[in-house]
Amino acid sequence: MNYSFHWRPVFQVMPEMLAGCLVTVEIAALSTVIGVAIGVALALGRTGGNRAAAAFALAWIEFGRNTPGLFQIYLVYFGLGSFGLHLNSYAALTAGIAFNNASYLAETFRGGLRAIPSTQTRAARSLGMSAPLAFRLIMLPQLFRIVYYPMVNQMILSVLMTALGLTVGLDTDLAGVTQHFNVLTYRTFEYFSVAAALYYLIAKAMMLTSRVVAWRLFRY
Amino acid sequence: MIEIEDVHKSFGALEVLKGVSMTVARGEVVSVIGGSGSGKSTLLMCINGLEPIDAGRVVVDGVDVHARATDINRLRRRIGIVFQQWNAFPHLTVLENVMLAPRKVLGKSRAEAEAIATDRLSHVGLKDKLVAYPSRLSGGQQQRMAIARALAMSPDYMLFDEVTSALDPQLVGEVLDTMRMLSSEGMTMVVVTHEMRFARDVSDRVAFFHRGRIHEIGPPEQVIGNPQRPETADFLKSVR
Ligand SMILES: Nc1ncnc2c1ncn2[C@@H]1O[C@H](COP(=O)(O)OP(=O)(O)OP(=O)(O)O)[C@@H](O)[C@H]1O
Numbered sequence A: 001m002n003y004s005f006h007w008r009p010v011f012q013v014m015p016e017m018l019a020g021c022l023v024t025v026e027i028a029a030l031s032t033v034i035g036v037a038i039g040v041a042l043a044l045g046r047t048g049g050n051r052a053a054a055a056f057a058l059a060w061i062e063f064g065r066n067t068p069g070l071f072q073i074y075l076v077y078f079g080l081g082s083f084g085l086h087l088n089s090y091a092a093l094t095a096g097i098a099f100n101n102a103s104y105l106a107e108t109f110r111g112g113l114r115a116i117p118s119t120q121t122r123a124a125r126s127l128g129m130s131a132p133l134a135f136r137l138i139m140l141p142q143l144f145r146i147v148y149y150p151m152v153n154q155m156i157l158s159v160l161m162t163a164l165g166l167t168v169g170l171d172t173d174l175a176g177v178t179q180h181f182n183v184l185t186y187r188t189f190e191y192f193s194v195a196a197a198l199y200y201l202i203a204k205a206m207m208l209t210s211r212v213v214a215w216r217l218f219r220y
Numbered sequence B: 001m002i003e004i005e006d007v008h009k010s011f012g013a014l015e016v017l018k019g020v021s022m023t024v025a026r027g028e029v030v031s032v033i034g035g036s037g038s039g040k041s042t043l044l045m046c047i048n049g050l051e052p053i054d055a056g057r058v059v060v061d062g063v064d065v066h067a068r069a070t071d072i073n074r075l076r077r078r079i080g081i082v083f084q085q086w087n088a089f090p091h092l093t094v095l096e097n098v099m100l101a102p103r104k105v106l107g108k109s110r111a112e113a114e115a116i117a118t119d120r121l122s123h124v125g126l127k128d129k130l131v132a133y134p135s136r137l138s139g140g141q142q143q144r145m146a147i148a149r150a151l152a153m154s155p156d157y158m159l160f161d162e163v164t165s166a167l168d169p170q171l172v173g174e175v176l177d178t179m180r181m182l183s184s185e186g187m188t189m190v191v192v193t194h195e196m197r198f199a200r201d202v203s204d205r206v207a208f209f210h211r212g213r214i215h216e217i218g219p220p221e222q223v224i225g226n227p228q229r230p231e232t233a234d235f236l237k238s239v240r
């Protein structure tokens, strides 16, 4: 071993790396929110009566869960380009992760809906609530609690997935910024270990925050 | 008045109700007894439209429950139902459980709904549990909360489906007492029950359900005290 560590250059660019962290969190949050919205639609589509909708939802879920996330991002970035739809790397990465999130969350939501006894809906309907009202007032709040931690986990996975942005040329997120300085200095070990620590901290901070929020939110 | 006219109902190939007819007058308490799987729960759910029927009619105060044009959600405001499983809404406090439908279905203000809910909860003896979550209540308390929740809609009719069957024996009494109180206040009730003493003491009439039909119906002194049909007598022997 004749490699000597030089940490100073890494700490000198810490402000840039922290700015990268913000972009990373932003992409993760955005792709989770989009994924939740689409995931609910896919879950309802799969369980609803419409055959075309069920087939579409199933295809999305199967593809999303059984192919590499990297390919999904590639397909959005390069694949859509073939159809004349050119997204920048930020949008492509967000959309690709959202696509992936939606397919996993759809199954989470479907399981969550099944975990709520049908007697809850029956009790609500017997009080004169319409089906949509019963869904909103009785099912949705209970579903939210059941899927809360799975959603948080999906968001943390999204944080880690953002590193794939490197492959579509994103240079503003944590991985992108890290790589930028890496190629300038070739202090690969130092940059990437510090970046890894930052990813770790982001993930832990999200988990902790979610616990505090859950404690405030779920009193029952 | 509830008028049930020749109601038929099948689940797939299984015909559960094979032509049931019965009327329940205002202020009357009718108990429904009978073996497991004879269709008692199904009948109750056909009365408030939770289950569709295949033939016949159910008419409540002149409104055909199963007619296409009937606003079933509006009709259900007037028909309370309490199930064997307690069905508390777990994410809401006791007070919120009872306030919810008056607010969101009847459109009452928060203050009005809270006043109604507090009144009904006091009535069933849960005044000191308003801010508790259902998971903190005993089965008997949850069941009384379910009764208060139905009463908060100020219904004209109350349907009870074996509301004490899932309770520990020592909790049965408090729920039956609540139902006794309601009947003494003049509530019209249809009560599916295995509690023969309750049926005998409280009912104006008792209907014995057997294989999807009302096999015998009459005052409790007859149906329970001196059954006219051998099947009724056999059933009563089996539950004693
Ligand atoms: N949703 C359903 N789908 C299929 N079969 C059903 C359904 N609901 C009830 N049944 C069947 O219909 C029959 C009557 O059921 P029901 O619950 O009305 O009986 P019950 O008299 O209330 O019995 P118990 O005393 O056990 O509560 C039973 O054989 C039951 O298995």
Ligand SMILES: [Mg+2]
Residues within 6 Å of the ligand: B040, B041, B042, B161, B162
């Ligand atoms: Mg039953």
